[in-house]
Amino acid sequence: xxxxxxxxxxxxxxxxxxxxxxxxxxxxxxxxxxxxxxxxxxxxxxxxxxxxxxxxxxxxxxxxxxxxxxxxxxxxxxxxxxxxxxxxxxxxxxxxxxxxxxxxxxxxxxxxxxxxxxxxxxxxxxxxxxxxxxxxxxxxxxxxxxxxxxxxxxxxxxxxxxxxxxxxxxxxxxxxxxxxxxxxxxxxxxxxxxxxxxxxxxxxxxxxxxxxxxxxxxxxxxxxxxxxxxxxxxxxxxxxxxxxxxxxxxxxxxxxxxxxxxxxxxxxxxxxxxxxxxxxxxxxxxxxxxxxxxxxxxxxxxxxxxxxxxxxxxxxxxxxxxxxxxxxxxxxxxxxxxxxxxxxxxxxxxxxxxxxxxxxxxxxxxxxxxxxxxxxxxxxxxxxxxxxxxxxxxxxxxxxxxxxxxxxxxxxxxxxxxxxxxxxxxxxxxxxxxxxxxxxxxxxxxxxxxxxxxxxxxxxxxxxxxxxxxxxxxxxxxxxxxxxxxxxxxxxxxxxxxxxxx
Numbered sequence: 465x466x467x468x469x470x471x472x473x474x475x476x477x478x479x480x481x482x483x484x485x486x487x488x489x490x491x492x493x494x495x496x497x498x499x500x501x502x503x504x505x506x507x508x509x510x511x512x513x514x515x516x517x518x519x520x521x522x523x524x525x526x527x528x529x530x531x532x533x534x535x536x537x538x539x540x541x542x543x544x545x546x547x548x549x550x551x552x553x554x555x556x557x558x559x560x561x562x563x564x565x566x567x568x569x570x571x572x573x574x575x576x577x578x579x580x581x582x583x584x585x586x587x588x589x590x591x592x593x594x595x596x597x598x599x600x601x602x603x604x605x606x607x608x609x610x611x612x613x614x615x616x617x618x619x620x621x622x623x624x625x626x627x628x629x630x631x632x633x634x635x636x637x638x639x640x641x642x643x644x645x646x647x648x649x650x651x652x653x654x655x656x657x658x659x660x661x662x663x664x665x666x667x668x669x670x671x672x673x674x675x676x677x678x679x680x681x682x683x684x685x686x687x688x689x690x691x692x693x694x695x696x697x698x699x700x701x702x703x704x705x706x707x708x709x710x711x712x713x714x715x716x717x718x719x720x721x722x723x724x725x726x727x728x729x730x731x732x733x734x735x736x737x738x739x740x741x742x743x744x745x746x747x748x749x750x751x752x753x754x755x756x757x758x759x760x761x762x763x764x765x766x767x768x769x770x771x772x773x774x775x776x777x778x779x780x781x782x783x784x785x786x787x788x789x790x791x792x793x794x795x796x797x798x799x800x801x802x803x804x805x806x807x808x809x810x811x812x813x814x815x816x817x818x819x820x821x822x823x824x825x826x827x828x829x830x831x832x833x834x835x836x837x838x839x840x841x842x843x844x845x846x847x848x849x850x851x852x853x854x855x856x857x858x859x860x861x862x863x864x865x866x867x868x869x870x871x872x873x874x875x876x877x878x879x880x881x882x883x884x885x886x887x888x889x890x891x892x893x894x895x896x897x898x899x900x901x902x903x904x905x906x907x908x909x910x911x912x913x914x915x916x917x918x919x920x921x922x923x924x925x926x927x928x929x930x931x932x933x934x935x936x937x938x939x940x941x942x943x944x945x946x947x948x949x950x951x952x953x954x955x956x957x958x959x960x961x962x963x964x965x966x
Contacts, residue, residue: 472507485558490537531660625707680756724780869922
């Protein structure tokens with residue numbers, strides 16, 4: 465699917481400013497969309513929205529389809545009468561530039577529980593009907609997720625495969641008993657999902673009404689400790705006795721890592737998924753379109769062939785490439801759901817077979833300018849080598865340093881190549897130089913992390929891959945967004961023909 469010549473901004477909702485220590489779906493989210501509209505930006509790209517576990521990574525969630533309760537706006541709950549201003553009297557002072565997840569959880573979760581109690585006690589008919597309808601419509605994932613989280617809460621957060629064997633292996637009697645014993649906790653987690661979905665749907669509608677489409681991420685793999693794996697163990701390569709991943713996901717050794725990357729997620733049992741006509745994947749894509757307008761598939765190459773590492777290995781060295789039925793999967797999805805608005809994250813070592821799969825379904829790929837200035841004139845990320853219009857060009861992604869930080873750390877060859885290409889860095893800064901290069905490229909879509917538009921350094925980096933802690937914390941301040949920035953982005957859009965919103 466081809467997209468119009470346009471541009472947008474990459475920003476995860478946790479990065480919004482706000483009084484509760486983490487970005488949420490309240491007023492600052494709407495203000496950001498106003499900024500996008502005023503700046504003539506067509507797209508808002510986000511990371512996965514799911515409830516995060518250890519390390520707070522949106523790529524390791526307790527569910528592929530649920531929303532993160534920490535993103536729920538407490539002020540929106542107050543506006544609905546589920547909380548009052550006095551409930552916020554003891555809210556602590558939070559850091560302005562980063563998320564202190566532990567402090568956020570200890571502050572927000574008691575208030576979310578109070579809102580749930582008020583919701584249950586007040587029994588407002590329209591709200592109750594909407595909640596009950598939501599539970600029916602989303603039962604295919606919500607029932608497993610809410611019970612999974614209730615069990616996890618009652619078990620001190622332990623991984624599902626360490627639970628009592630009957631519940632870990634989903635014996636029907638054990639499931640029914642758990643539903644009865646944990647009825648209040650299950651209701652609470654369903655309430656959180658109802659509120660998240662309601663707030664997100666309102667925000668998405670506002671964005672769409674402003675001419676802004678949302679690009680969301682669908683990671684190829686899900687976390688082992690998730691409702692997805694516990695609820696559908698037959699779909700994954702698991703050890704039958706322990707429930708551990710018998711084959712783990714990752715990537716092999718390469719230029720960047722002598723031992724590769726061992727992610728630890730269980731890989732799929734693709735034969736089993738094929739027997740089911742890929743029902744789980746079809747439902748996942750369909751559910752994603754309830755949240756976003758365009759889907760970016762993370763680690764797209766894994767749908768052609770994937771690196772599988774046996775249980776017990778501590779690095780990704782001793783893995784092997786196994787064929788994946790990507791062609792059959794996407795044909796099935798197209799048949800069931802029609803032609804989908806999909807982008808393919810095709811970074812890294814990409815083979816002709818992966819390119820063929822991407823091109824067969826006309827999925828735009830990605831180009832990253834921070835990768836462009838190492839090597840020689842054959843570098844595929846150099847703007848003059850980007851000849852395919854049906855692609856998305858970035859200054860950097862959430863896994864890269866900010867452009868300012870990248871340039872500060874770049875080696876002499878990269879700096880020399882970039883300066884030669886540009887005729888020296890402009891007085892406005894290297895971030896605006898790369899934004900200008902992307903805007904002026906032939907790529908149909910240009911996307912920029914907000915950190916690059918703000919010209920921030922490495923302290924604003926969102927993620928350092930393979931670093932377990934300290935990621936996903938950056939936030940911007942309210943005053944950072946201003947009319948001057950908006951006008952500058954608008955000027956770029958108009959000069960480079962990236963069609964204004966409206």
